[in-house]
Amino acid sequence: MKYLDLTGLQYFYKKYIKTLGSAAKQAVANNLTTTAAGSVLDARQGKTLSDKIASETKTLNSEIKTINTSLGNIQAFAVKTVNISKPNTWEDQVIKFPKAFTKAPCVIVQAQTGQNDTSVWADAITTTQFTLKKYRPTASAFALQVIAIGL
Structure with a gap:
């Protein structure tokens, strides 16, 4: 088993841990209803948001078509x-x-x-x-x- 030396640990910290900043210490919310400051959004919500945007876009396009037809x-x-x-x-x-x-x-x-x-x-x-x-x-x-x- 290989271990990181001090230089490797410093590189890993600088590249991956330090860039997280204060987000690494925040609570993770896996929903679209949390409004508390200091929480980060779980990546799984990206799909949920994408699906909602696609659904709203489809609805909006349908409504525009209805307006154009009625006018x-x-x-x-x-x-x-x-x-x-x-x-x-x-x-x-x-x-x-x-x-x-x-x-x-x-x-x-x-x-x-x-x-x-x-x-x-x-x-x-x-x-x-x-x-x-x-x-x-x-x-x-x-x-x-x-x-x-x-x-």
């Missing part, structure tokens, strides 16, 4: 370039949805301009498109954010 669907997209041909004039532009809805959705539009007095709204909404009503005091193009929620 019909939600589309959010950007129109990178909205042109204005004449400043200080109301103009129309047809915007198509990336995917058709089963019923005409509720549409929210937001101009991204960095300039005051630009106005936009959605009108004549169908399952495949809407008419963007737009006004701008200048003829410079701008971007548009769209959220459409199927009902």
Whole structure:
């Protein structure tokens, strides 16, 4: 039988015992209910926690699917370039949805301009498109954010 010499013991202590620090002297809790300070969690609880996370993720994904089904669907997209041909004039532009809805959705539009007095709204909404009503005091193009929620 081999024994560790003093150098071997010092190495073992430094590498394995000292790194444990005060955790080596704490009570071990093999449950997920202990709230007492100074306890460490038993490694067997890792599997329990992993299983709970997987179960909650599965439930959450199912609920998201239910919400999407009950709402019909939600589309959010950007129109990178909205042109204005004449400043200080109301103009129309047809915007198509990336995917058709089963019923005409509720549409929210937001101009991204960095300039005051630009106005936009959605009108004549169908399952495949809407008419963007737009006004701008200048003829410079701008971007548009769209959220459409199927009902």
